[in-house]
Amino acid sequence: xxxxxxxxxxxxxxxxxxxxxxxxxxxxxxxxxxxxxxxxxxxxxxxxxxxxxxxxxxxxxxxxxxxxxxxxxxxxxxxxxxxxxxxxxxxxxxxxxxxxxxxxxxxxxxxxxxxxxxxxxxxxxxxxxxxxxxxxxxxxxxxxxxxxxxxxxxxxxxxxxxxxxxxxxxxxxxxxxxxxxxxxxxxx
Amino acid sequence: xxxxxxxxxxxxxxxxxxxxxxxxxxxxxxxxxxxxxxxxxxxxxxxxxxxxxxxxxxxxxxxxxxxxxxxxxxxxxxxxxxxxxxxxxxxxxxxxxxxxxxxxxxxxxxxx
Numbered sequence: 159x160x161x162x163x164x165x166x167x168x169x170x171x172x173x174x175x176x177x178x179x180x181x182x183x184x185x186x187x188x189x190x191x192x193x194x195x196x197x198x199x200x201x202x203x204x205x206x207x208x209x210x211x212x213x214x215x216x217x218x219x220x221x222x223x224x225x226x227x228x229x230x231x232x233x234x235x236x237x238x239x240x241x242x243x244x245x246x247x248x249x250x251x252x253x254x255x256x257x258x259x260x261x262x263x264x265x266x267x268x269x270x271x272x273x274x275x276x277x278x279x280x281x282x283x284x285x286x287x288x289x290x291x292x293x294x295x296x297x298x299x300x301x302x303x304x305x306x307x308x309x310x311x312x313x314x315x316x317x318x319x320x321x322x323x324x325x326x327x328x329x330x331x332x333x334x335x336x337x338x339x340x341x342x343x344x345x346x
Numbered sequence: 347x348x349x350x351x352x353x354x355x356x357x358x359x360x361x362x363x364x365x366x367x368x369x370x371x372x373x374x375x376x377x378x379x380x381x382x383x384x385x386x387x388x389x390x391x392x393x394x395x396x397x398x399x400x401x402x403x404x405x406x407x408x409x410x411x412x413x414x415x416x417x418x419x420x421x422x423x424x425x426x427x428x429x430x431x432x433x434x435x436x437x438x439x440x441x442x443x444x445x446x447x448x449x450x451x452x453x454x455x456x457x458x
Contacts, residue, residue: 197371285445292415306408313441
């Protein structure tokens, strides 16, 4: 059977190798099995980024930590069991911050994520989408409620993009890069 | 009742009042059931407006916000007034919570 194409919501960055600030590292999932480490990494990224701000350091650290934590938690929840490394990076260019995770995940998850992104990008009343999701999941314990992703766009003004690398990794899995970009981090 | 961990503390020692301190980033909404159970009972047994004070809650992840929303739904089912005391200097509180008022008309979100 022919594989259906994966839709992407790819970001286009001019001169992608020229960032004002870049920090990137890879962690083995077995090393971050203790859930609290997601938060430790997110807080570290927040503190690291905030150090380059002249003001609002604590708010910047808090916002970056919140955004990074949702991305990292999402990557960990949906990483394929046989490919358990996650690459995490934070970059800044022209006052826009990009937080990225790269992991190997199922095509189903990629399609669900892209569908969520498309849905929130086209929805005018984004808060209603979140409330509908909360009510829809009220008695449901599924871990992919997507409220985190929706909240990043609706409440933090983030843009979210995905990119899928066309590598032969096995049946039904692909390498996914999820990028969250945010400008005007702490409005004055 | 007081629940105390390395990361967070939940104090439900007064009738109609609960305070949450620290940082809560648990893996799923299900994992909030236990720490939030005294709050749920407090709402069900409330004799007046039930107050949840999160002014010293530094972080709550989306699973936690989902669970907080479920407490609001409990208040709605029980027809209990609910007040959420928030801290506007904590960015996620200022940005993420106002939409929850759509869940229950007797929910007041009050910055302190």
